[in-house]
Amino acid sequence: MKRLILSMAALLLLITSIRGQQGLAVHGDFEINSQFYNPDSIIDAKQPPQKIAANIYGYITLRYNNFTAGLRYETYQNALLGYDQRYNGQGIAHRFIQYADTFVTVTLGNFYEQFGNGLVLRTYENRALGFDNALDGARLLLHPAPGIYLKALIGHQRYYWTDGPGVVRGVDGEININQALNIDWKTGITLGGSFVSRFQSDDNPVYILPQNVAAFAGRLNINRGFFNLNAEYAYKINDPSADNFYIYKDGSALYVSMSYASRGLGIILSANRYDNFSFRSDRNATGNDLLINSLPTIVPTHAYALENIYPYAVQPQGEMGISGEIFYRFRRKSLLGGRYGTLISLNFIRINNIDKTPRFDGTGYASRFLVPGKDIFYQEMGLKLEKKFSPHFKLKAKYVNLVYNKDFVQGLVGYGTVWANIGIIDLTWKINSHHALRSELQTLQSHQDLGNWIMGFVEYSISPHWYFTIMEQYNYNNTHINQPVNYYTGAITYVQGGTRLSIGYGRQREGIVCVGGVCRNVPASNGLIFNFSTTF
Amino acid sequence: MRRILILALAFALSFLWACDIVEKPYTQEINQCGHDNLSVPIRKVLVEDYTGHKCGNCPRAHELLYSLVEQYCDHIIPVSIHVGYFATPSNGLYKDDFRTPAGNTYNDFFGVDAAGLPRGMVNRTEYNGTLLLSPSAWAGAISQEVNRPVSVEVQVKNTYDSTSRNGQTTIQVSFLQQLQGSFSLTVWIVEDSIIAAQKNYYTDPQDIPDYVHRNVLRKSVTDPWGETIFDGQTAINQLITRTYSFSIDTSWADSHCYIVAFVSDKETKQVYQADREKIAK
Structure with missing residues (x-):
């Protein structure tokens, strides 16, 4: 609290003292991510007692000549499910002053x-x-x-x-x-x-x-x-x-x-x-x-939803891997390039444990530098094709073969290794200069863990303001749940300049999101989602 | 010239920063065994090691705990409590179920499994602002607790008939200071040295069929949160005695079983003192 008052006072003082002067630049952003939770026994989604949760951020910087001062206020009322509940509360989470x-x-x-x-x-x-x-x-x-x-x-x-x-x-x-x-x-x-x-x-x-x-x-x-x-x-x-x-x-x-x-x-x-x-x-x-x-990480970010069912997390305690991608763009008007060119890409990733021989002298283990351990953590083989057929139609197609050691990557026991094949078709139809329709058809086929998925996604956009999206993920042959489950979401988004407003409703599957070695659990949820952000 | 100076200064600074390389041995003797030089009664600290037979990182936590037991002897009362996903039985090697209703109650209340195993609590008291401690923090927390004066003394005495496998435990609680609060007495049956399977990420192979499971919680004789033995302000040297009957399951080795008893604050759950005694001499 003392910190908050001090920061506020410092900021006010700064604003008052330089108000009306030339060369003052104010920038920042404001963001609300909120959800209303419904209980849903089929996907084991919980309703927290407060029913609504919201993460809200406000960031402002003031720049005057060589000086910059900024602060970020955060409030979690409470934190969205899947976020660490130790964030609950509010205050100035970030404040600084800088000369440059x-x-x-x-x-x-x-x-x-x-x-x-x-x-x-x-x-x-x-x-x-x-x-x-x-x-x-x-x-x-x-x-x-x-x-x-x-x-x-x-x-x-x-x-x-x-x-x-x-x-x-x-x-x-x-x-x-x-x-x-x-x-x-x-x-x-x-x-x-x-x-x-x-x-x-x-x-x-x-x-x-x-x-x-x-x-x-x-x-x-x-x-x-x-x-x-x-x-x-x-x-x-x-x-x-x-x-x-x-x-x-x-x-x-x-x-x-x-x-x-x-x-x-x-x-x-x-x-x-x-x-x-x-x-x-x-x-x-x-x-x-x-x-x-x-x-x-040597695993590139995946753009499609079903590719992200099995996200890789860097293992700081030990991993060694190689990753390679080769792509070729066939030129326009060549045999394979057609009228508008064609892109073909092949990639391969393999990540293993490092070699570890246990030692009992307090140093844990010995490891040979160039010898990979025998456990495979992750393997990906992919083929991607991008082709424009006309000024209105563009196709992206992708195939991925995945080996994912769920136990090692997520620190679990009893899930074992998942082998999966993923197919994706992404079609964009630019109807005219304002209207466009983008659709995705995806499938993930596996005999392990969550079984098979089929997904459809449609986005209709009226630029520059409106986006309407509908998504359906259908999960069947899941080894953990006896019945097929539909995960459906719909959202309407309005964009104006730096402001984005989105309201959606649906079911979200349980899973994890990872960037590099940092992962967050996403619990299954059902409900209304409201997001707002603006930058200035 | 000024630039070169700054460069040199920054360079020098980087070497000023210490980098402590620790040579073997990595531990020091703080031998607290034997009571001769310590005031009686001694402090006995309850260390709950939340674990699971399929938790591959947990054996490292057991090793850490028993290296501390070697140093502290009977100042530490270690209890392994199998909880959560990693403790669920499955077909084959991991068929045993070491979970208990009491352990499940603690797991739900403290959110142990959700925080990730292995975790532990030392006297259910916060250490550096954290209650659920990762094993690396146990030693520091134990040191904090051992060095606090004893305000409540607990003594366990058992009688046991190995034919009927029934016994009685008498627990004497003495308040050595004037204390204010609501006090609970919890009594557990703990079985030591159970031979069963354990996952260990640090061995090859990782599945150990004949792992020695130390001091496993088998049952709570009282309610998991204990019986309220006093409410209000205690008098100095106030004595409270309770007797409980218990029976030992035929699948448990009675010669390895202990009664563990501890007095805790009913509200904060903080443990004042613990004691343990073998059921059969």
């Missing part, structure tokens, strides 16, 4: 930052996941010479409505060789390095715990013409934690991605190996709490 010129940027208060690919540090907010690990402290960014960037920061992380117990300290440097040395090579090289250390006092009478846990990383980016390589390696010293069950083994993380894209041909390759690399500002935290880093 071409040489220096200083931030006090809350801030988001990322070093390199995020292997050792990444703080961000993701409202769909109910995730916010913002730092609360101070940050200094320096740009002392062309091509040279330095960052230093210190702070505690957000933990619902308070701060976590550990202190995060970090420095990062990046040098763009070509800019720094003012040379005109065809090959661009950027080098970077980071160091992050967490302090948390040792409150354990039995274990001798490292109070300062350090992680460091080095990265390299090379680009030449159509070719780009991005590689980062990180290492963390002993960090016994709730995640690794108090083992003193050092951790390591390697992430490499490479791409080539010329006129028609594109190739994307990536590989990773993560070993004992969860990094939090509280060694006793679990779930999505107080993560300092964010390990990038």
